[in-house]
Amino acid sequence: xxxxRCVGGDGSKMAAGCCGVKxxxxxxxxxxxxxxxxxxxxRCGGAAAAAAAGGGDPGAxxxxxxxxxLGALAGGGCALSPPPPGCGGGPAGLAPPAASLLxxxxxxxCRKMVVSAEMCCFxxxxxxxxxxxxxxxxxxxxxxxxxxxFVTWKIGRDKRLRGCIGTFSAMNLHSGLRxxxxxxxxxxxxFPPMTRDELPRLFCSVSLLTNFEDVCDYxxxxxxxxxxxxxxxxxxxxKRTATYLPEVAKEQGWDHIQTIDSLLRKGGYKAPIxxxxxxxxxxxxxxSEKMTMSYTEYLAHRQHHHFQNGIGHPxxxxxxxx
Numbered sequence: 001x002x003x004x005r006c007v008g009g010d011g012s013k014m015a016a017g018c019c020g021v022k023x024x025x026x027x028x029x030x031x032x033x034x035x036x037x038x039x040x041x042x043r044c045g046g047a048a049a050a051a052a053a054g055g056g057d058p059g060a061x062x063x064x065x066x067x068x069x070l071g072a073l074a075g076g077g078c079a080l081s082p083p084p085p086g087c088g089g090g091p092a093g094l095a096p097p098a099a100s101l102l103x104x105x106x107x108x109x110c111r112k113m114v115v116s117a118e119m120c121c122f123x124x125x126x127x128x129x130x131x132x133x134x135x136x137x138x139x140x141x142x143x144x145x146x147x148x149x150f151v152t153w154k155i156g157r158d159k160r161l162r163g164c165i166g167t168f169s170a171m172n173l174h175s176g177l178r179x180x181x182x183x184x185x186x187x188x189x190x191f192p193p194m195t196r197d198e199l200p201r202l203f204c205s206v207s208l209l210t211n212f213e214d215v216c217d218y219x220x221x222x223x224x225x226x227x228x229x230x231x232x233x234x235x236x237x238x239k240r241t242a243t244y245l246p247e248v249a250k251e252q253g254w255d256h257i258q259t260i261d262s263l264l265r266k267g268g269y270k271a272p273i274x275x276x277x278x279x280x281x282x283x284x285x286x287x288s289e290k291m292t293m294s295y296t297e298y299l300a301h302r303q304h305h306h307f308q309n310g311i312g313h314p315x316x317x318x319x320x321x322x
Contacts, residue, residue: 113289114143114145114147114208114289115206115207115208115289115290115291116142116291117291117293117297117301118140118141118142118301119140119142119173119177119206119291120204120205120206120291120292120293120298121293121298121301121302122137122140122142122177122181123151123177123181123204123206124199124202124204124293124295124298124302125137125302126177126178126181126182127181127182127185127194127199128199130182130186131194131195131196131199132196136178139174140174142173143173144172144173144174145172145173146170146171146172146173146176147170147171147173147176147208147209147210148166148167148168148169148170148171148208148209149166149167149171149173149176149177149180149206149207149208149209150164150165150166150167150180150184150205150206150207150209150245150288151164151165151166151177151180151181151183151184151185151204151205151206151207152164152184152204152205152206152207153184153185153194153202153203153204153205154202154203154205155198155201155202155203156201159203162185162188162191162194162198162202163184163185163186163188163191163194164184164188165180165183165184165187165188166180166184166207166209167180168209168229168243173208177206199295200295200296201295202294202295203292203293203294203295204292204293204298205290205291205292205293206290206291207245207288207289207290208288208289208290209227209286209287209288210286210287210288210289211286211287212284212285212286213284213285213286214282214283214284215283215284215285217283218230218256218260218278218279218281218283219256220283220285221256221283221285223249223250223254223255223256223259224246224247224249224250225246225287226246226285226286226287227243227244227245227246227248227285227286227287227288228243228244228259228260228263228283228284228285228286229241229242229243229283229284229285229286230242230243230260230263230264230267230281230282230283230284231281231282231283231284232264232267232269232277232280232281232282233280234267234268234269234270234271235269235270235271240267240268240269241267242263242264242266242267243263244259244262244263245288246286246287246288247290257278260278260281261273264281
């Protein structure tokens with residue numbers, strides 16, 4: 001997944017929430033009986049979870065142990081700098097509203113984006129079918145290559161965090177997005193499970209993680225460009241991990257030290273944080289491709305593809321969205 005520097009990664013499967021945001025109060029009450037795949041998931045910012053090798057949430061699915069987004073393995077979405085001139089815009093064939101959603105290209109040069117608006121549409125389809133008891137949508141047409149991934153849900157005009165869970169293990173995109181769509185929507189323990197009436201106010205982000213590099217210096221990463229994952233030994237001698245996706249530090253207005261210290265606290269480290277202790281941290285930096293789509297854009301994109309191109313998965317019954 002990218003060049004390594006100085007130290008090696010553990011390569012273990014881990015899942016996590018994505019954003020450095022505190023739990024928001026929601027007006028809607030959780031539905032009874034809602035469940036996501038694979039049991040409990042990890043959050044974007046909450047209590048710490050152990051990250052010892054082979055450890056993790058006992059309710060984690062086969063995709064790998066889930067760790068707390070900020071308290072064990074956190075992360076967030078990741079918008080990078082715009083692609084260079086001549087690199088093109090969104091994937092061919094997208095409806096105009098969806099084509100404009102294309103985020104930036106990770107890294108220099110004209111590399112084709114893997115993430116697409118169709119991935120966000122697929123996540124909306126999966127969530128909709130689950131909430132209304134319909135058969136899951138058939139397999140999508142976008143690539144099924146394996147990637148580490150995160151699915152993030154936000155809600156309302158102020159885009160409050162509503163759920164964010166993902167995995168640092170490469171998963172085939174079709175099954176990975178199915179799983180983490182529901183896990184982030186229904187199993188983020190900081191929030192009640194999503195309800196039908198919330199659908200029209202949702203925003204879905206898909207983040208694909210790339211370019212992992214293990215570095216020697218805990219300061220060797222760039223705010224707003226790199227996501228970071230740290231591994232450390234807490235005051236009780238237990239191994240812990242925590243992560244933020246690339247945009248989190250910039251959105252919060254943090255510098256390097258503030259970001260590291262926040263990750264340590266969210267990872268459960270309670271002792272005073274000294275510069276000497278920071279130097280003991282093992283840090284992996286990474287980049288990501290991110291696509292975000294609103295519910296309104298989802299409807300426009302789905303209708304465009306279904307009625308004009310005749311492609312894509314079956315449309316949900318739209319009368320339920322009115």
